[in-house]
Structures are given as structure tokens and as C-alpha cells.
Amino acid sequence: MTKIKPFSIIALMAAAVTVSALLTSATTHDGKDTEDEKYKNLSTQTLTSNTPPSVPQSAMFAGENVDLTPQDRRERMDREMLSFCYSHINTMLQIKRANRLFPIVEPILKECGVPDDFKYLMIIECNGDVEARSSAGAAGPWQFLERTGREYGLEVNGEIDERYNIEKATRAACKYLKDSYEEYGDWLTVAASYNTGRANVTKRINAQKESKAIDLVLLPETSRYIFRLMAIKEIFSNPQSYGFMLRESDLYPTIPTAKEHTVTGAVSSWADIAKEHDLTYLQLHEANPWIRSASMTNKNGKRYKIKIPDTEALKYDPSKTRAHDSRWVVD
Numbered sequence: 041m042t043k044i045k046p047f048s049i050i051a052l053m054a055a056a057v058t059v060s061a062l063l064t065s066a067t068t069h070d071g072k073d074t075e076d077e078k079y080k081n082l083s084t085q086t087l088t089s090n091t092p093p094s095v096p097q098s099a100m101f102a103g104e105n106v107d108l109t110p111q112d113r114r115e116r117m118d119r120e121m122l123s124f125c126y127s128h129i130n131t132m133l134q135i136k137r138a139n140r141l142f143p144i145v146e147p148i149l150k151e152c153g154v155p156d157d158f159k160y161l162m163i164i165e166c167n168g169d170v171e172a173r174s175s176a177g178a179a180g181p182w183q184f185l186e187r188t189g190r191e192y193g194l195e196v197n198g199e200i201d202e203r204y205n206i207e208k209a210t211r212a213a214c215k216y217l218k219d220s221y222e223e224y225g226d227w228l229t230v231a232a233s234y235n236t237g238r239a240n241v242t243k244r245i246n247a248q249k250e251s252k253a254i255d256l257v258l259l260p261e262t263s264r265y266i267f268r269l270m271a272i273k274e275i276f277s278n279p280q281s282y283g284f285m286l287r288e289s290d291l292y293p294t295i296p297t298a299k300e301h302t303v304t305g306a307v308s309s310w311a312d313i314a315k316e317h318d319l320t321y322l323q324l325h326e327a328n329p330w331i332r333s334a335s336m337t338n339k340n341g342k343r344y345k346i347k348i349p350d351t352e353a354l355k356y357d358p359s360k361t362r363a364h365d366s367r368w369v370v371d
Contacts, residue, residue, distance in 0.1 A: 102155035102227035120271035137168025139291035152214035289358035
């Protein structure tokens with residue numbers, strides 16, 4: 041074993057004292073942390089904790105108070121709370137993206153008479169990514185399959201896919217949800233049917249002699265789906281309690297539309313239209329993700345309104361971002 045010389049020990053002790061002094065001076069600043077330092081310290085302490093999240097005794101969804109004290113409900117809720125709280129990347133992105141999406145979706149839900157809580161269904165469907173697409177071919181913020189999208193009035197083809205149009209897709213989703221509510225009269229059962237289809241839910245209701253999906257034996261994915269809705273609402277209602285310490289500058293801002301460009305004929309190049317408005321093709325596409333090709337034949341002469349985003353708003357300035365929901369951010 042190598043012996044350590046006396047002067048080496050002294051040097052090591054001196055270095056340790058120096059490092060300790062540097063760390064102390066770096067954090068005290070005359071006894072006052074900056075806002076960024078407070079945020080950093082708080083978030084580090086919270087996010088590195090392995091404490092499981094508390095499961096509430098009950099949860100409100102679409103105006104109904106759901107009792108979570110029965111064993112099966114508590115454990116199913118616990119699983120989804122753990123999933124969201126320890127999948128930090130996805131949950132953090134969901135909150136960031138919701139700041140941009142909820143101002144668009146909430147008024148449409150209200151206008152259509154669908155409970156506001158269904159905005160969380162959209163979030164868990166697409167993770168807040170308007171251009172999400174599943175392996176089964178479901179697409180857009182509400183994850184419509186092609187057949188269902190067309191059934192509810194959306195244009196779906198190789199050039200235009202309105203499943204990616206957040207306003208039109210939200211209205212189509214509202215129609216589906218209201219149709220389901222007419223059949224079941226229970227919003228959580230409506231949510232289950234959105235995941236697995238009305239035929240499957242109705243079959244199980246008849247076979248198991250229960251009226252609500254929360255009490256049914258369902259496919260594992262659908263069984264979890266109901267509790268994911270309640271869990272994500274709980275976390276969004278108080279993110280700090282579950283380790284998510286965001287500032288307003290961390291959220292994604294709404295990009296306002298400066299004007300609309302109307303198209304009634306063929307488009308030989310969407311890139312040319314983008315250049316006419318001092319945009320890149322990418323920027324035009326992100327404002328209108330339902331445009332799915334570089335050109336459009338538009339054989340039927342249909343009228344399309346193209347959003348032209350505010351070019352100043354596209355110059356990202358996090359300091360100007362404001363929280364749609366004050367509960368999402370730390371003071």
C-alpha cells in the first residue's frame with residue numbers, strides 16, 4: 041500500500057478548506073440568494089427526492105366527485121400518479137405545451153358544452169404535441185383515426201389532414217364526446233369509450249351489469265386511461281406539490297396570428313406563399329400543421345384560411361411569456 045507523505049495530507053486539508061470556503065461564499069451573497077438560486081435549490085431538493093406522491097382521497101372530474109378510498113381505485117390512481125411524477129420529461133413538456141394549447145381548446149369546449157376537464161384527455165392523447173401520430177395511424181391532438189375523423193367532418197387526404205387542425209379537431213372531438221354522453225350519461229365512461237370505442241364499453245357494461253366504466257373490468261390500457269385523466273388533472277392543479285418547479289419563462293407562449301391568407305384554388309408551392317409573408321416553409325407549416333404536402337391541387341375549389349403568424353412573436357423572448365394558469369409556476 042502506498043504511503044501518503046505528511047505534507048500531502050496537509051495540502052489535501054488546505055484544499056478542502058479552500059473548496060468549503062468557495063462553496064460558502066458562492067451561496068451566501070451576504071445572506072441573500074438570487075431568484076435563480078432559490079429556484080435552483082428548491083427544484084433540486086424536490087426533483088431528487090424519491091418520496092412517492094400522495095394519493096388524494098377523492099378527485100373531481102367533469103363535475104363528479106370520485107371516491108378514491110376503495111382499494112382498487114386508490115392503487116390504480118397511485119400507479120398513474122407515480123407514472124407522471126417520475127416521468128419528468130413528458131410531464132414537464134405537457135405543462136409547457138399546455139400553456140400554448142389550453143387558450144385555444146378551453147373556449148371551444150365551453151362553446152360546445154363539453155366539460156373543461158376534457159382538455160386533459162387531449163393532453164394524455166398527444167402529450168401536447170399537435171403533430172403526434174400513433175403506430176395505429178391515429179393523428180393530431182385528439183388522435184383521430186382516419187375513418188373516425190372523416191365520420192366527424194374532418195378532411196383527411198395526402199394534401200390536407202384536418203386531424204392536425206387544433207380548432208377543427210377539437211370541435212370534432214366535442215361531437216364524439218357528446219354523442220357518447222347521450223349513450224352513457226357519465227363522463228368518465230365517455231372518456232373510456234374515447235380510448236377503446238363505444239361498442240367495447242357497451243359490451244362490457246351489459247356483460248358485467250355495471251353502469252360506469254370505473255367499476256368495469258376493461259382492457260388494461262383503458263382501465264389506466266380513466267385514472268391517467270384524474271392524475272394529470274391533479275398534477276396540473278398543483279405542480280409544485282409533485283416536484284415540478286416551472287417559471288413563466290419556462291412555458292411555451294401562444295404565437296398570435298397576424299392575419300389570414302385565403303386560398304380557393306390550387307397551390308403550386310406552399311413555400312412560395314411562406315416567402316410572400318416573410319416566413320420559412322417550416323414556420324408556415326407549424327402555424328398550419330394540417331397542410332401535409334408541399335403543394336395542393338384543390339380540385340373542388342375549396343376555401344382554406346391559412347394562418348400567418350406574427351413574425352415578431354416568432355422571435356422567442358421567454359421574459360415575455362405569461363402563464364395561462366398561475367398555479368403552474370413558482371412565484
